[in-house]
Amino acid sequence: MASGNARYVRYVLFAFFTVLIFYFVTNTKYEGVDISKGTFATGSNQQSHDASKDTKPSTQKALTGDAKDFPLAMTPNDAGFNDLVGLAPGPRMNATFVTLARNSDVWEIARSIRQIEDRFNRRYNYDWVFLNDNPFDDTFKKVTTSLVSGKTFYGEIPKEHWSFPEWIDQDKAKKVREDMAERKIIYGDSIPYRHMCRFESGFFFRQPLMMNYEYYWRVEPSVELYCDIHYDPFRLMAEQGKKYSFVLSLYEYPATIPTLWESTKKFMKNHPEHIAADNTMKFLSDDGGDTYNNCHFWSNFEIGSLDWLRSKQYIDYFESLDKDGGFFYERWGDAPVHSIAAGLMLNKSEIHFFNDIAYWHVPFTHCPTGEKTRLDLRCHCDPKENFDWKGYSCTSKFFEANGMSKPEGWENQKD
Ligand SMILES: Nc1nc2c(ncn2[C@@H]2O[C@H](COP(=O)(O)OP(=O)(O)O)[C@@H](O)[C@H]2O)c(=O)[nH]1
């Protein structure tokens, strides 16, 4: 009887534990591990995420040391150049990465972030702002937040920054798109591409999430970084008084900007006070400003000053172009717009060429000229791919306009 009872109790206990295990298996949700300190806003009020409430180092303020104690290590002979492990000592700038993207770009931007983090930001932990004309979905936010070592912020672009201004004649704009489609002009028939170009020209730097920062580094989906970045490029910008920078330059398709230079000349006449005394007109024009030679900095990579883009001179230029309607009556890109603005309204000393940031965006590569540089920076790009000194690049023109001598070995990369 007793053994019968014990067996009965064992059956009951066995059944109880089976039910308990079943309950745990079916009710436990894997939440994932948040490996970054990143935060992200959820729901529809993304734009209202208040970055100013987050603890973020401000410009020139020491995070782990003062600038004077940690001078930028630019060459292997400088102290700290090869300290690539752990958090970089020294101050942080008031700067952020910024990416315009759609939810469908998530895996392409994930690749770009991974490269930027591995080659640079894992040691600096700068923030990253993502902007979109639609709300970002949870997958986009989860994946990007897990990859970025700094804080992440997600903003929805207001309609008025991503639509036709009221003065645009819709019929005229439609005819242009149809005509460009027939002539097979790249993105010639696209409305969203035009909104994108206008947004990058005139609005990204004044989104609420961007207002707290002084410098930005633009990153697009599916780009590559080929070398280690041994110093903080934001600090170089701040300490050397740079306002705009590039790694690749080339000629724009003339069919996308037939009247951009006429509009620019009108602006120069109306606002001579905005033109810099020591400008880089020689990069933009081969005849002293009469015609545009189509040279521009490739704006899918940019490190620049937000304060400059928010300045009266830049905004006056953008508004003058916007009124002329060429974002829709032609297909003006943000690259020639930024480049012409920088070339005319900044002094030569304010534009920087980052030879040491090796970069690829389909279909062009910037691979640093000079074997020693590539070995010092642990680059994995093929120097033969370097576009800088090839016929369709404008980087030679930039060097000539600035009286700079080209790096040793450039002749071997001409074609
Ligand atoms: N949110 C959003 N982003 C876009 C749209 N079109 C382009 N972009 C982004 O704008 C940038 C430039 O677009 P991309 O397709 O790379 O143009 P390309 O580099 O000139 O060929 C990239 O960061 C894209 O993710 C769009 O319709 N919506």
Ligand SMILES: [Mg+2]
């Ligand atoms: Mg792109």
